[in-house]
Amino acid sequence: MRYLPNSDFDRQEMLRAAGLQSEEDLISYLPAELRMKQPLALEDGKSEFEIVDYFKRLAAQNANGYASFLGAGVYNHYRPVIVDAVVSRGEFLTSYTPYQAEISQGTLASIFEFQTMICQLTGMEVANASMYDGSSATPEAAMMAVRITHRDKILIARTVHPEYREVLRTCTQHQGIPVAELAYAKNGRLDLDDLKKQLNQEVAAVMVQTPNFFGLLEQTKEIAEIVHAKGALLVVIFTEAVSLGLIEPPKEADIVAGELQSFAISPSYGGPFAGIIATREKYIRQMPGRLVGETTDIDGHRAFCLTLAAREQHIRREKATSNICTNQALLALMATVFMSLYGKNGLRELAEQNLAKAHYLANKLPLVFEGPFFNEFVAQTGGRDINSHLLKNKVIGGVPLGRFYSELEDTMLLCATEMSRRADMDTVAAAFRAATARERSAEAITAND
Amino acid sequence: MRYLPNSDFDRQEMLRAAGLQSEEDLISYLPAELRMKQPLALEDGKSEFEIVDYFKRLAAQNANGYASFLGAGVYNHYRPVIVDAVVSRGEFLTSYTPYQAEISQGTLASIFEFQTMICQLTGMEVANASMYDGSSATPEAAMMAVRITHRDKILIARTVHPEYREVLRTCTQHQGIPVAELAYAKNGRLDLDDLKKQLNQEVAAVMVQTPNFFGLLEQTKEIAEIVHAKGALLVVIFTEAVSLGLIEPPKEADIVAGELQSFAISPSYGGPFAGIIATREKYIRQMPGRLVGETTDIDGHRAFCLTLAAREQHIRREKATSNICTNQALLALMATVFMSLYGKNGLRELAEQNLAKAHYLANKLPLVFEGPFFNEFVAQTGGRDINSHLLKNKVIGGVPLGRFYSELEDTMLLCATEMSRRADMDTVAAAFRAATARERSAEAITAND
Amino acid sequence: MIKKVSPHLVQNEPLLFERSMPGKRGCELPPLDVPAVDPKAVLGAENVRAEIENFPEVSEFEVLRHFTRLSTWNYGIDLGLYPLGSCTMKYNPRVNELVARLDGLAWAHPYQPEEVSQGVMDVIAALERALVEITGMDAVTLQPAAGAHGEFTGILMIRALLETRGGARKKVLVPDSAHGTNPATAAMVGYTVENIRSNDRGMVDLEALAKAVNEDVAALMITNPNTVGVFEENIQKICGILHEKGALVYMDGANMNALAGVLRPGDFGIDVMHLNLHKTFSTPHGGGGPGAGPVAVTKTLAPFLPGPRLKSEGDRWTWNDDLPESVGRVRAYYGNFGVLVRALAYILAHGNGLRQATLDALLNANYLRALLEPYFQIAYKSRSMHECVFSDDRQAKKGVRTGDIAKRLIDYGFHPYTVSFPLIVHGALMIEPTETEGKRELDLFADAMISIAKEVEENPELVRSAPHSTRTRRVDEVTAARRPIVRWRPEQSRHSDSATP
């Protein structure tokens, strides 16, 4: 087998050196009744050519070359070519957690850069080396708040990504952490009155997302004031990292939990992505996840190493801040390369293009909410199956919101990014218009009857 | 511009250090009448996204996902993924000719391996580091023979790739090297009688290709005896390197000139490929091209370096064996990785699969020649446009030979490799059958009229 | 003598921030094909940020060169043996990287209509099937993002099942040899952790276990082969003890590389287990992830699997959300799909030949053990499976600890083994070669270890102060933790490092 470097000759020599007669001797001492009698019911091993062929056939069964207006936590941004050039270097790809600092300075330095850039973007003081994704960072942030405040209730806005909220529920349900949801107002943003109503001294954290699931900016400053007045922490979640190129960072938050998929991580049917948690310096020892710190080697040269491991499972075991171990280093590296490439001005221009594209499209559609939005917005479908029509033209429309919000049955969430071509947006607009026109003429016919 | 690392601030500082006022000063001393007044009539620089998009659109205008039975010097073989993993390493991709041996041992060692494997494959004693391609290696081999024999006439078989012969003519026409062609016999192989007739004491070299352009094996042993008896050199050319996994190497040749495209080099509309010249040790100083030799460093450790540079243009100038400078190192590296991966047994199995596929297809088609063939053969079309019919079914048929041999107007050269699927071969066979059937029924109709 | 490496040069490189210069950038956008909008106008001035302070400004080539240079400071499997015990650092086939990047897979959006997602769904279905076959369990979820996440999912399911049986119970038992994620997981699901001691053969002490198991115990989390590389020969009895009291058995499958094609946890009596695709199934470790930690369960537990679940409807796949007993999602979307593609590609490459891979993994570990046992104290006399664990007892007498030997290995051109884990072994050296290493590399490693053992006798200080030949010498981790600097700030840098200009 091409992946196995030992020849039969090698094997014989090695068995002899190990004092064994045959390969069978490697396992013959194991309980006989447990040893497999039959080979695995898998096919024979395949050649590389067949493997490529197999996946090409499967890949061809999915949407290929469609224009898409899906967002909802997974965004369609350009991936600069340099990103794969970097992460394909075996020295990055095939190394593991940099426990051995002396031969892992490449990974360590890049994570240090990552942590710094995340702080610069979010307005936080410290950031970790990555979480699995934004959805799993959400309960981690909640639990962190519980540890910090010694309170145990969580309030989360209904405008947070529905699947993130579901993950939060899954993770908190058996820990005695009650979770309640906060309504949104007519304008699609957190209902501040509901917040005030539900907030009390038991609440460890209030969790909001901005831009929220509807694409709208939440009023994080106002929310922070309300939350802090009751001694709770404000956790700000983001799913669209590109927005941070343009939008005021949530400096008033105590914890920021986010998803960096937008930064050169391909959608990949939902993963692997890279989550982060960032916070204030004073909470650093309550953070989950790996942290890289700067230090020196014995010659006094700058060096980096994993640090504050006393928070982690391999040292603290059941008292650790989280059980997280393997995280998303390579994806964080992609995001680091992406941020380095776009840089200060590029990231802003990127965000501005997203803003412009989304507003171009939104201006042509019937919107459900009025507030300021970044690159997503909710449009009224009036119950018409616009998506099926678009799909026939190789355009994937928006995410129907009925599946997450029963009150939004006849709406869809659309996203436009720098990748959205004007012509495709015009196609979407036309489909909306056509659907309305069809309905109007249908009404006309009915009226005439 | 993203490729230019100097900021405007850098530029100002550097201009100052260079004693210049402005960028204009870098060129203001040049003849004013020559300095461009207008900017280049090119578009504005494009973003990476636009570049990718542009080439994707062009790529989509070519055959994509077609089955193909084209060969004729460019073969459709599987390219193992490791090849690109290796040649994408910046240390290989972005270095140049290894003049500075101490920081080029990677390139040098791999060329040394390449030279060795080419010798092992061809049965020659020495091989160079690469030529542009097989077609340009052909005149280089001819001129080498002229230098060695101090004779000046070249005989080349008509069964050598027609474009190689054309290149030979282009290159020799002004050097006082007459070139004559040798006919092929009924069986599609070199006509030994014609060879004997044309061969004389003026002939420096006889050049044959095996497998020849029709896919047939030439009788190189017999030819060698005839050629050597007259004191001429035998140059054996190959275009299908995979054949060397199975076919007796041309040990009796004095010079071997070949093309390695089959070894993990993509067809790329005809280039870049990698040619080679291999020969006997005694002719080494008459070889063109780079050569890597083994030596030691001052500590006595094994090391490699470019050697016998006294043959080359940068030392010998007008007396050099060739003007070749930049050659095809990265493609030679691809071939090296390919040979390493397949190895002794893999290469044989690969060749056997090619043999089997070609014979499967050939057995179903009307063949023009009878001799032993490897993975190409000539089929009779009877003047029917089989290719157009196949093309509609996303199958590219064979190369029509009329364009190269007027006497073979109604034939095509087909190639089957390990990539040819049985089903596609059956499609080709059916098309041939259908064409005959159509004609027969057309004949029948005509007869009935 | 050091045979495997030679001294050479590597490029220095400052941090990106130190390389930054106003006005540069490494990526450009196409011209906007719609009217620009004024951010302040549409978002409100208060919502528009000032420039991102100190964010880097660098050209494209500088970015590539920056990270290329950084990469040369790293060691990876591609460069040589990486015998990090418990991590199964095997070859990462490059074809897997290629297929995971095919447009139709890499650019599939999790919310795209199912009718244009059948290919990705097929990948998921095929991998679930293969893992069911390999583990001998009944059903698999691919949602968890890593081993620890899988553990969480599995223990949560146990909790959910027990609740339907009258109560979640209080405790999870964890052998003292277990990986840190096991107790941390149990705690995250609201259980208290009770340690079970190992016996002198490196296995769970049956008596201690039997004593500990009672109606308060929800589950045992067992690793098999365990972290000392020893097969828990009483695994069936162990499962029996737990099951008898209505408790369940969770198996940490991190060491599945010792079993695939040879033994199936489904036959042991295991109720739930996770797999680490980034270990057994060769998806790249990437400097610390991504991973994937599928969880396999028995029929009994299947209804509790996180949703949604794949369901076939005629000749097509659909996502089924209607799972009343499910513990709920453990993450958004469907898992680390890109990792799943790679793992499936790996499984296809071996097919039923996975058994040979496993046997080679065992052989390599046993070969190394045989070569090293004369020089290092083996932790347990029991037979080893895929890894062998030594103690530094002999070397400690000279004042050299496992961490020192590890650093000295770096000078010899190897990535060290896992240091000081498992905790039950005094000064552990945990060595896992994996099956993708050949005899030549193993011989060089054994030579290096033996040579270091001699150095410990003759010149322990040489070992204690290693590494000596790396760009960065022994790193001061204590200072890093005492006064943490976890981000760059202008002028604050701790270094006095003329070597990074």
Place this chain on the structure above:
Amino acid sequence: MIKKVSPHLVQNEPLLFERSMPGKRGCELPPLDVPAVDPKAVLGAENVRAEIENFPEVSEFEVLRHFTRLSTWNYGIDLGLYPLGSCTMKYNPRVNELVARLDGLAWAHPYQPEEVSQGVMDVIAALERALVEITGMDAVTLQPAAGAHGEFTGILMIRALLETRGGARKKVLVPDSAHGTNPATAAMVGYTVENIRSNDRGMVDLEALAKAVNEDVAALMITNPNTVGVFEENIQKICGILHEKGALVYMDGANMNALAGVLRPGDFGIDVMHLNLHKTFSTPHGGGGPGAGPVAVTKTLAPFLPGPRLKSEGDRWTWNDDLPESVGRVRAYYGNFGVLVRALAYILAHGNGLRQATLDALLNANYLRALLEPYFQIAYKSRSMHECVFSDDRQAKKGVRTGDIAKRLIDYGFHPYTVSFPLIVHGALMIEPTETEGKRELDLFADAMISIAKEVEENPELVRSAPHSTRTRRVDEVTAARRPIVRWRPEQSRHSDSATP
């Protein structure tokens, strides 16, 4: 002080043949879907070879690791400045690698029907157009595989033209500063070569030229800017002198990186020229190729271009073979197409901004010249364009030659400049930074050069015996040439190298 690099370790690695072991392989084939045939039966036993003796047998991972390790012994532009004069070692954008590998381009067969080749033909047409615009010439062929091949093509065309005018003539004039390919090319086309000396400003001596030009002269091959980096300010006069005698002017365009967007050879009076796409247009040098050497000509010479030529027929491209005056093909198919794709991608990226790239190339060279002139003897006082050439005169007094300084630069973390070329400069140091280097890297280089200049004064032996810190130290090239070993054979190896196990 050495700032740019630090000592570190690199892996050793034997040759593949030394790693080989019977029975291994790194690539497998799908099962054959047609009946196997017996080679001896269909080919004749005498035509079937025995096994390939000593051909390597290695597993996939070993192959990858082998070449990865080898790669770490190399220096490339990706690692740092590569100021190899005359070679224009600039950044190789990675997007170019991506687009050249798109299936529709990389897998296009040169004989596939034109109706399914319009995209590749469009690439060729677009690049021809762009090069015509950049050079100011009238037509371009993309067939030649490299610069030297382009020279051959160009001189051949001159010969063909002259033959239509009554005779090929005998001589080609070549300035003594020319690259070795120029005289070698002239010889290959059957011309004798006459050297023209340069004046003390580093330019062609007009008088010497005028004297040499007569009816025997077919052409002058001139490089502009020439190999000392100086613009031939009399270029129009020079062309006039040649043209007056019915001779032609060939321009070696290797240094086009100094001109693009600023000056056009078409305006100088040049008749034929080549471009090196692997220099000016950034296609990767790949350890010594591939390149591409398009040739641009005036209208007069266009009919002589090698065929086939692209021709537009309505809205599609077709290949035209009907070119009675063509010199004929200079290679099979249509040129190094994959290289052409990369060059076009590069041109699209800059567009009319190529001028800025050129200005930056000039600035970088002039900046370095200014920094180094106090320490090294500049070859000519004339203004420099894209490269600056020094002589080792000052250092030679201490017994240190340009080759020694070059080797010492390696210790400082740089690839050396071009050594001992052009020949007219005594002990030449030929330095071409290119525009894709930034000030920081140039400053480090200047520091290194200045530091070495001081070492020459204080400790010349240190420089003479460099490099000191590389895996391979100064290589004995003399022995290599005296008794050449150009292939591996079992037991024959010259090395006593315990460092490569």
